[in-house]
Amino acid sequence: MPPYWSIASASFRQYSTYRMATAAGVFTNTIFGFIRASIMFAAITSAGGELSGYTIAQAATYVWLGQALLAPIEAFGTREVSQRVHQGDIAIDLLRPTPFLGLYYAQKLGRSSFLLLGRGVPPLAVGAIVTGLALPTDPRSYLLGTLSLLLAITLAFLADMLVNLAAFWLLETRGLTVVYTAVMNLLSGFLIPIVWFPDWLLAIARATPFPSMIQTPIDTLSGRIAPAEALGLVAVQVGWVAALALAAHLVLTAGVRSVEVQGG
Amino acid sequence: MAETPSRARRAPDPDPDRPVSTARMVATLYGSRLRSQASFRTSFLADVLGQVLIVGTEFLELWVILSQVSTLGGMTLPQVAVVYGLGALAFGIGDLFFGEIDGLSATIKSGTLETLLIRPVPMLLQISSLDLSLRRIGRIVVGLAMYVVALGIAGFDPTAATLVLAVIAPLAGAAIFGALFTLAGAMQFWLVDGREFANAFTYGGNYVATTPGAVFALPMRAFFTFVIPATLIAYAPTLALLELPGPALIPTGAGWLGAPAAVLAWILAALLWRAGIRRYTGAGG
Numbered sequence: 001m002p003p004y005w006s007i008a009s010a011s012f013r014q015y016s017t018y019r020m021a022t023a024a025g026v027f028t029n030t031i032f033g034f035i036r037a038s039i040m041f042a043a044i045t046s047a048g049g050e051l052s053g054y055t056i057a058q059a060a061t062y063v064w065l066g067q068a069l070l071a072p073i074e075a076f077g078t079r080e081v082s083q084r085v086h087q088g089d090i091a092i093d094l095l096r097p098t099p100f101l102g103l104y105y106a107q108k109l110g111r112s113s114f115l116l117l118g119r120g121v122p123p124l125a126v127g128a129i130v131t132g133l134a135l136p137t138d139p140r141s142y143l144l145g146t147l148s149l150l151l152a153i154t155l156a157f158l159a160d161m162l163v164n165l166a167a168f169w170l171l172e173t174r175g176l177t178v179v180y181t182a183v184m185n186l187l188s189g190f191l192i193p194i195v196w197f198p199d200w201l202l203a204i205a206r207a208t209p210f211p212s213m214i215q216t217p218i219d220t221l222s223g224r225i226a227p228a229e230a231l232g233l234v235a236v237q238v239g240w241v242a243a244l245a246l247a248a249h250l251v252l253t254a255g256v257r258s259v260e261v262q263g264g
Numbered sequence: 265m266a267e268t269p270s271r272a273r274r275a276p277d278p279d280p281d282r283p284v285s286t287a288r289m290v291a292t293l294y295g296s297r298l299r300s301q302a303s304f305r306t307s308f309l310a311d312v313l314g315q316v317l318i319v320g321t322e323f324l325e326l327w328v329i330l331s332q333v334s335t336l337g338g339m340t341l342p343q344v345a346v347v348y349g350l351g352a353l354a355f356g357i358g359d360l361f362f363g364e365i366d367g368l369s370a371t372i373k374s375g376t377l378e379t380l381l382i383r384p385v386p387m388l389l390q391i392s393s394l395d396l397s398l399r400r401i402g403r404i405v406v407g408l409a410m411y412v413v414a415l416g417i418a419g420f421d422p423t424a425a426t427l428v429l430a431v432i433a434p435l436a437g438a439a440i441f442g443a444l445f446t447l448a449g450a451m452q453f454w455l456v457d458g459r460e461f462a463n464a465f466t467y468g469g470n471y472v473a474t475t476p477g478a479v480f481a482l483p484m485r486a487f488f489t490f491v492i493p494a495t496l497i498a499y500a501p502t503l504a505l506l507e508l509p510g511p512a513l514i515p516t517g518a519g520w521l522g523a524p525a526a527v528l529a530w531i532l533a534a535l536l537w538r539a540g541i542r543r544y545t546g547a548g549g
Contacts, residue, residue, distance in 0.1 A: 024460035031464040035471050042337050042479035045327045051332055127321060178314035186321040196328055 004106040005097050011110030022118045025071065029065070030123040033067040035130055040192075041213050053224075057134040061222045062163020064127030066121035066190055069149070069214055072112035072155045075190060077177045084168035088261040101161070101248060108157045144219030144230050151237040152217040155209055158244035159184070165248070168255030189215030209240040289385060289535055293393035301398040305365030308398065315402025323410070342418035343506060346474055349410030351474035352500035354437025356404035361392050362442040363400065365449030366466060369459045371408055371500070374451065376548070378546055382468055387448065387541065408434075418506055426505050429519060433505075436522035437497035443529035444469055456469070465492050473497040474475030478511040493525040 007121055016022075041060040044051045054062065068076075081104065084090045127133060136142065163180045167173045185191055187210035193206045194215050205211055216233045219225040225233065295351075326348060330341040330353060340348070368391070371377045380390050415430070422430070448462030472480070472488045477495035480488065488494040491515060495514055502517025503510045 008439045012440055018457055020455060020457035021460060024455070024458040028460050028468065029466040031468050033482075035475070036467060038480045038484060039329070039336070039475055042476075043333050047333045105539055120487055171309075175310035177316050178311070182314070182318045182321045186324060192328055196332055198328070201328070231432070238458065 004102060005104060007098070007106040008110035008113075011107040012114045015111050015114040017066075023120045026122045028072065029067050029119060030126050031073070033063055033123050034130075036066075037063045037127075039162070051252045052193070054193060054196075055134075055198060057132060058222070058224055060127060061135070061224075062133040062193060063131045064124045064221070065135060065218045065221055066214060067127070068124040069116035069121040069152070069217060070190070072153055073213060074112075074115075074160065075156070075181065075185060075188070077163065077181045077184075078160055079164070079173070079177060081161065081164035082177075083197060085164075085167035085255075085259070089248070090259065091261040094256060100252060101245075104161065105154070105157060108153070112153050130167075133193045134222060134224075136221075138223060138227055140227040141220065141223040141230070144227055144234060145217065148217040148220040148230070148234050148237060151234065152213050152240055154241050155244060156213045158241065158248050159209060159213070161248050162244065165251045165255050168251075168259055173251055184210055187211065189218070191204055209244060212237040212240050283384075290389065290393075292326065293385075294396060297393055297396045298398060301396075302372065306512065311397075311399030312402040315399055317353055319403050319406045322352075325473075329340050337478035338511070339478075340418075341477045342414050343502065343508070345410055345414035346420075346502045346506065347476055347498045348474045349407050349412075349414050350434060350437065350502060351470065352407030353411050353434045354407075354497050355441050355470045356400055356402075356407050357438035358441025358445060360396065360398075360400040360404065361396065361438075362445035362449075364394075365391055365445050366452075366459065366462050367438065368449040369452040369456050372456055372544070374547065377544065381541075381544075388537065389447075414506065415426045420505055423548075429501060430505055433498070433501035433519070434524055436526045437501075439445055439526035440493055440497055440522065440529050441466070441469065442549075443526065443533040446533040447529075450533065450536040450540040453543050458484055468492075469494040470495075473499070475499070477514050482512065485511070489513055489518075493522075496525050 037060055039052075040063060041056055044056055044059055045052060049055065051059075057139075081090070084093065093103065096103060098106075136145075159180075163173065163176055166176055170176065187194070187205040187208055189205070189211050194202055194211055195204060212233075214231075216237055220227075220233065252258040270529055289495065323345075326344055327334065327341070331343060332341065336344055365388075368377075371380075371391075380387055383390065386527050390541070411434070418427075420430075444466050448459075450463055452459055469488070469492050472492075472494040477485060477489070477499035480495075485495065489496060496518060498518075499517040499521060500510070500514055502508070503514070503516045510516050510518065
């Protein structure tokens with residue numbers, strides 16, 4: 001356990017060093033929050049105050065929680081591992097005494113903790129002041145919400161890792177990252193709540209792990225879904241984490257077997 | 265091509281050391297970039313498809329909302345599609361030529377900007393052509409198709425004036441986005457780590473431009489019209505093209521303000537860019 005803790009806290013400190021970049025991220029995140037909130041408010045107002053279960057206050061909560069989760073989930077994807085595969089640096093990672101996935105997961109947790117506190121919470125606070133938030137009254141919502149958030153970050157890490165590990169076989173993974181993030185942003189319920197989707201699109205979304213990455217933690221944390229019902233959604237998240245963890249492990253094993261690193 | 269040698273024999277260049285004309289240089293620089301990217305066909309096609317998919321999911325957001333409610337910001341689905349298509353087309357062109365300038369901080373940090381500074385070619389032209397990404401054509405093609413088709417469905421009744429506006433609007437919008445990208449790049453001479461600030465105005469500007477401007481509350485609408493002229497890129501021209509009444513601050517006639525706004529934005533961008541280059545002292549060795 002100690003190496004993981006050191007890795008995670010080093011990763012936290014690494015990201016907290018860049019204060020200007022953090023301030024810039026907070027600013028941009030807040031502006032995007034206002035743009036998204038404006039579009040949703042206009043849609044709800046023209047629907048007569050409520051649209052598929054979302055009132056103005058709930059839409060505000062949905063938008064600001066989404067903006068808060070954007071950075072820790074890293075919804076735009078990462079490219080570090082795929083680049084290390086291309087450059088051959090992956091060999092060094094594989095030689096370390098810490099298991100590969102554990103190493104990167106610890107880094108991700110450290111990084112995400114900072115991104116959540118540094119980049120996620122400030123826009124949420126601005127949103128709470130300007131548009132107001134609908135917060136749950138049941139303390140169990142916060143407890144389940146925190147668990148759901150951790151599972152969502154884990155799931156996003158595993159899915160992103162799978163995309164990165166494709167670099168073992170593909171020469172260029174940029175296209176794959178682009179497609180992955182586009183699909184993920186839509187089906188995860190980041191752009192608009194998935195319950196607003198037409199039935200066919202909702203069915204497609206529910207068959208993927210994407211809603212478990214953003215829609216589920218938002219619904220659980222905001223209390224829009226009662227704790228009893230949210231428990232089922234959290235169970236779905238656990239199922240996806242198990243499935244993707246297994247997939248990541250298998251893909252990594254197969255990739256390591258096929259990788260050929262030049263030089264030494 | 266085969267003619268060139270014979271023509272050269274007939275009229276020998278009086279001064280072979282004479283500087284190359286700007287037009288010739290522009291053609292050479294962009295031409296070489298286009299040829300090099302088009303030669304990797306599979307990678308190019310995958311990139312273009314990726315771009316098309318992104319544009320598709322962005323529009324799906326508006327389409328899903330409009331499948332639930334009849335109007336968004338006072339506009340129906342075909343009208344919103346005109347705004348979206350026009351905005352995407354303008355952003356696509358601006359992004360194609362100037363989209364990489366907002367990555368200037370990486371060039372500053374690695375000290376590779378010096379290489380560009382010592383060449384006898386304007387820096388902005390070098391960055392623009394060096395990083396020209398042909399994959400961005402995906403957005404331009406989808407935007408253009410949507411713009412034209414949606415105009416037809418939304419009942420565009422062209423007069424000589426509105427036809428001119430329909431052609432000028434995407435170009436003026438592209439110029440505004442180009443100026444925003446250049447401002448974003450120039451800003452990084454001062455805020456090296458603050459690259460993301462600029463995203464609020466470039467990508468945020470694109471988000472606002474592709475949305476009916478009436479959805480924004482007055483302070484935001486004022487900011488994105490008078491400070492960052494995003495609503496003048498697609499929303500205001502659409503109002504003028506389709507002869508729709510505008511909300512407060514954006515009357516129908518504002519549709520013609522895109523080109524003047526582009527000129528103003530470029531004057532600012534050029535001034536800030538020059539000041540940034542003058543301030544630059546170099547980091548590498």
